[in-house]
Ligand code: HEM
């Protein structure tokens with residue numbers, strides 16, 4: 001026992017340990033403050049928080065859960081990127097391989113279930129924020145950042161859905177994207193689009209309308225797969241990550257977790 | 262057993278379940294059922310309505326079922342009253358829900374749909390939604406009781422006290438993350454992600470469904486053309502959500518759970534979120550089979566099910582059926598009834614602003630009032646169109662194929 005304590009002291013007092021954990025074990029109030037101020041946590045939390053806000057029954061933990069699931073998606077998604085090539089020749093077979101060959105292959109499962117769970121968690125988070133009236137001043141702006149995050153979450157899940165390139169994937173995306181064809185003024189079957197004309201020539205047709213822009217072709221194909229892959233793995237995660245940073249920052253700047261005035 | 266299954270199958274039919282949910286919603290919100298009592302006048306009105314349904318139901322079976330469900334829920338809620346928010350009662354309701362689900366899983370048709378890997382999260386979502394709705398309203402109920410006695414909401418007793426982030430908050434978060442990690446790992450090991458045959462653009466599955474979170478929008482396609490259901494309404498949902506903090510100027514209920522202080526806001530939001538959004542997703546996922554036909558939860562998804570196409574346009578209904586003439590050639594005249602109807606619908610906010618809603622109009626200011634009113638009207642156009650479809654087989658109110666403009 002004495003040896004163990006000595007060992008622990010040795011580690012905790014070593015230069016290596018101290019260079020990482022500046023404060024040591026936060027066992028006094030001063031150290032508790034310093035532990036937050038001197039570490040990454042300060043980027044997420046203030047030093048002190050409302051007691052009512054810490055309660056799980058108040059926030060349902062759903063904002064944090066959404067964030068955590070986003071991190072899970074990032075990690076599992078990066079691992080999937082090592083296996084997956086976004087081309088019509090390989091996409092499906094890569095996933096087959098992953099399924100049959102990869103040892104401990106639950107990354108795909110985790111990525112897919114995590115995506116579903118994240119969508120649900122974000123809805124529940126929005127529901128909680130509404131029920132506690134936390135969108136009211138001064139938090140109007142953060143509610144709006146949240147709404148955009150919700151849209152990005154749905155888009156992430158939508159673009160990811162195509163990537164396995166199986167029957168489920170292409171037909172779901174076919175159904176989902178066919179709506180764009182009907183955009184008023186911008187889709188070739190949308191109301192008023194017929195009015196966009198140059199002389200007698202219709203400017204909006206299947207080869208240049210809103211749906212074409214979304215899927216990069218007249219039907220779901222190689223271009224769509226690549227497009228969705230880039231959106232899914234680079235563009236939208238970056239945008240979402242950026243907005244989350246703003247979202248968390250604003251929670252702080254709006255006076256921390258909401259509570260009665 | 263078969264009777265119960267038949268009962269549930271009939272009740273889940275799009276129009277009936279929708280009507281049931283909507284009217285129960287009105288009952289709960291308007292008559293303050295959440296605070297444990299029904300105003301007697303309202304109670305009698307609803308009782309009368311239920312009995313009327315039973316009587317009409319002698320001739321039209323689904324209506325009788327609707328009446329039974331109606332009275333059951335009414336009496337159930339009235340009998341429970343404020344006790345609905347007891348933890349014990351809540352727990353029991355949860356167990357009953359779980360049991361009903363478990364028993365249903367014994368039915369092969371139900372099992373086939375509910376146990377599809379991609380549908381498992383949605384089953385979980387139904388229970389989560391039920392639980393969190395109950396939790397939020399329970400907390401609101403408790404706070405309301407305090408406020409009614411001149412007290413303060415529960416959050417207020419703790420909100421001035423500050424805790425250290427380390428350890429109080431980070432430990433809670435740690436616990437949450439560990440639990441989630443376990444859940445995710447177990448879930449991933451137990452349930453394999455689906456993978457069907459390789460993509461084949463020439464053979465489309467029946468039914469072809471969008472990803473599950475968009476099924477509410479796909480369900481709206483039954484009632485509206487794609488330009489509305491797929492483009493305009495989703496855009497307005499996003500705009501509407503973003504507008505909420507600017508339209509709602511009620512300063513009360515900020516930072517604590519409360520129902521009584523924000524009855525209308527919560528009523529409208531819950532109706533949109535639970536009935537129009539979540540319930541339509543559930544319908545689209547579990548109750549729509551081949552050819553997007555409706556199937557009750559215990560019904561076999563028969564690809565050959567025939568549903569007569571009897572929907573007619575308002576123009577045809579009025580000119581041909583009512584007036585007994587043929588359709589006029591010029592679309593402005595042909596669609597005159599639809600145009601008038603929509604004009605009247607969209608004309609209500611200014612009329613109301615001058616009349617009964619003058620108080621709101623003055624309090625909110627013109628911009629807030631009109632934006633709020635039109636968003637609300639557009640939101641309500643969905644249930645209205647559903648009911649019209651159900652009652653009159655109405656297809657389009659306005660059908661101007663000349664410019665693809667159909668409502
Ligand atoms: C930085 C973050 C992310 C990266 C690098 C990433 C990467 C990937 C890759 C490579 C795939 C194809 C593998 C496969 O289909 O199994 C994929 C699929 C998918 N992703 Fe992501 N992803 C990320 C975040 C997200 C998020 C946040 C969501 C949802 C909210 C999501 C939802 C999906 C879905 C639904 C699939 C299809 C899953 C399947 O059937 O296997 N992804 N992702």
Ligand code: HEM
Nearest residue numbers: 059063064066067126129134142143146147149150257258
């Ligand atoms: C990817 C999506 C999202 C993430 C990761 C996220 C994360 C968070 C976190 C961690 C908090 C701290 C409080 C809590 O956990 O409840 C928070 C607060 C908040 N969120 Fe989100 N959120 C997301 C989406 C949304 C959405 C969709 C909305 C609303 C439409 C929203 C509106 C808000 C507001 C208004 C607050 C302040 C609440 C308060 O002070 O009580 N967020 N968010």
